[in-house]
Amino acid sequence: MKIFFSLLLLLGLSQAHPILEERRESGVHVDISTIILTANNGSRQFLVDGDMVAPRTRNAMYCFTYNCLWEKGFDGLVTIPYTLSKDFNRWDRKKIQKAMQTFNDQTCVRFKPRQYEEDYISIVNSDGCWSDLGRLGGKQLLSFNRMGCMWHDIIQHEINHALGFEHEHNRSDRDDYIRINWDNIDNDMKYNFYKQNTNNLDTPYDYSSLMHYGKTAFSTQFGKDSMTPIPNANVHIGQTQGLSHIDILKINKLYECKDFL
Template sequence: MELRVSLSLLVLLLGLCEAMPFMSGVDYDIFTHEPEDTDLTTQILTANKDSEELLVEGDVAVQLQRNAVSCFFCKWKKSANGLVEVPMTISPDFSFYDRMKIEKAMLTFHEQTCVRFVPRSTEVDYLSLENGRGCHSYIGRAGGMQVVSLNRYYCVYNSIIQHELNHALGFYHEHTRADRDQYVKIHWEYIDPESKYNFNKQFGNTLGTPYEYSSVMHYGRTAFSNQNGKSAITTIPDPTVSIGQAQGLSTTDILRINKLYGCCKYACMMDAEVCMYDGC
């Protein structure tokens, strides 16, 4: 343990933490402790209150001008080795501890899916993780440099980092699924009329997976409520089910990533537990 700490601090002192993600021998848990009661929605919406970006659903960035090679939305490309390598850069504005949290959040994708966030070399399409004004991301591969904003004072939490990266892989929020009315009730009377568009349904592919209250993509009860804490979203039939409190990717989130990118077979070979996921 002490050796791992010493190696990490040495990297910090030498200023090498920007050189390569996922440093060998690092015990990420030493640097990434965070409160268990983090409310994902409150953090994201608070961070984005003063954002100058055009956002829908609270944290989905909309690109108004796209070049000819862009599309909405594109998946990231799978390599011949079966991996989906997503080029990315991480801003030097993040502290060493911020970097550790970001890398730990990425490790879950690396360990349980075929997605790999890799340092960008000359790729045209890539993610730029930045200490921006809020927590937000585009949906899927938008083309060119696309910012994933992770304000270091509000957004560098495991659940929020994974939430925004999941947007970048192509996923919308759980509460906007086409079948959501079977699982949650939207209390329109507690939502400002100008915010109601954030609850528009997305008629996308559910990949044959069930609605998931514990998904890292599910917003909390008071999201967009204008009534001092009254619920804008209530789970049904049991109104006490927890939503918006996920600490990270759920098993269903992981399953969806592998199904969207056709990587169930690869993920199963890497982790036997993945084989037990329904449909993988």
């Protein structure tokens, strides 16, 4: 009997996110926003733009100020302590650490296991893929649900939020590069497309940013785009390959990583 129920449980877990399983099939592309929004469906968190925890200590989703950046040491490195929940198995831990390695290798940001530091990221297996925006101070949670979020690009995406970066399609100059199709978005979801007063760090708009959602994010109609690139509607957005060149450049500019600029 126990074996029977164990098999039922495993079957249920394997079918929990069919769209995520589809992503593994050859030739099938599922954009990053579809993965995140699917995994976050039913989350108990109040999430802004799909995967950012609504601010508790700041009045707006604006983080390009020094009071929400991680501190830089005298060695010129931005060291971010973290802990990993015991819920993660050895393979999960390897995935998270591999995703962190890009930051360690190509920026002055360094992730290291927490020892005694007061400010740190607690990485947990919770109800979805989500993060706070920037450094809050003290312990802050970053969630990767084991059944829907353990993908290289998703992990990097949420870590980048924790560094202080918002979604690319919400940046202040986005109307020059994408058209928001408001008629295809439910009224209750339109706030996810409001522009933010971002510091764009003198970088070009990045269609290939890992922080850019796909064309149908939050669309109320199947096959209808919520966002359309302009002037070329065929430009691909919502890539899943990891941090783009400009994503990495932004990190190095924001944290003044002089050795990497």
